[in-house]
């Protein structure tokens with residue numbers, strides 16, 4: 001048996017930020033960062049193989065979300081991770097040393113490193129069918145969509161539900177389409193022409209003509225190119241049960257109300273503030289518009305629910321995602337780019353942050369830390 005604990009070094013490589021700011025100004029790769037060896041009873045230490053970048057990472061790095069993340073510097077960022085457990089606390093029940101895991105260590109970060117420490121509840125066994133790069137691409141984006149469709153939507157999305165997904169080519173949108181289709185929902189989405197190939201890669205047949213829709217063809221997706229058409233006008237009165245918004249901005253809500261059935265729900269993971277510019281004025285404006293929409297969702301004749309969903313990570317959800325959706329082949333991650341931290345250095349991380357911030361990623365952005 002491999003003695004993992006005996007092989008753990010004292011120091012490791014990690015990306016560290018010295019302050020809030022732009023990646024090139026505040027982020028460096030350090031070689032002498034202490035490995036977080038001290039574990040509380042419920043914590044595990046994971047030797048990291050791969051991590052993935054999410055928009056929350058640059059929102060946290062630039063300080064726009066500093067009211068939820070009061071870091072002391074230097075700070076190691078990163079939340080999504082896949083790797084191997086090399087040490088466990090005395091009361092860890094769910095894992096053994098040597099288990100391969102995937103997970104999300106949350107806003108306190110720490111995964112852009114050779115080793116990351118976290119509570120066992122932040123992790124679950126890695127899907128056997130995925131490589132480490134693929135596994136690191138799943139937790140945050142897939143679980144967010146899973147919870148929106150199956151926990152927040154009421155009734156949960158299931159066979160026959162009519163679901164519209166704003167932003168079908170986004171990481172969260174790509175997972176949402178697959179999750180909804182796999183339970184038998186009828187799905188339509190917005191996606192630009194340049195990204196149709198991502199949906200085709202998942203095996204979907206794209207149609208942009210409503211008359212061509214064949215009701216019992218589960219592989220068929222009705223797609224609206226958001227650059228040329230407004231989905232609210234295109235699908236006006238079509239009685240959708242749920243609009244799941246992975247794009248944000250007020251227009252998504254305005255368009256959604258035209259296509260939702262009475263009592264249908266608009267679930268957004270972004271809200272109006274797509275850049276997360278958390279000035280006091282912005283927070284006040286966003287807060288009052290949410291209260292306003294919630295008020296009208298109760299008192300207007302249409303009763304359209306307005307739900308702002310924020311991921312609340314649970315190991316049970318990650319287990320269900322693995323067992324029910326990934327290992328059965330119903331859901332898979334689409335990856336835009338994999339860079340290698342050992343070969344490409346910190347430039348790799350800068351490029352991944354820039355791509356994510358551009359809003360033009362075509363799937364998940366992955367950084368390999370070790371083979």
Ligand SMILES: NC(=O)c1ccc[n+]([C@@H]2O[C@H](COP(=O)([O-])OP(=O)(O)OC[C@H]3O[C@@H](n4cnc5c(N)ncnc54)[C@H](OP(=O)(O)O)[C@@H]3O)[C@@H](O)[C@H]2O)c1
Nearest residue numbers: 055144167169170171172192226269309310311359360361
């Ligand atoms: N609340 C939560 O817990 C939570 C969790 C995860 C993510 N989020 C948020 O959800 C958002 C999406 O995250 P993500 O990782 O899925 O994003 P992402 O993968 O970076 O999204 C990029 C994709 O969005 C598409 N897109 C951009 N504008 C669009 C529009 N107006 N209509 C349709 N598609 C559009 C782009 O396609 P084109 O190239 O065609 O423009 C691109 O393919 C981010 O704001 C993120 O912070 C929130």
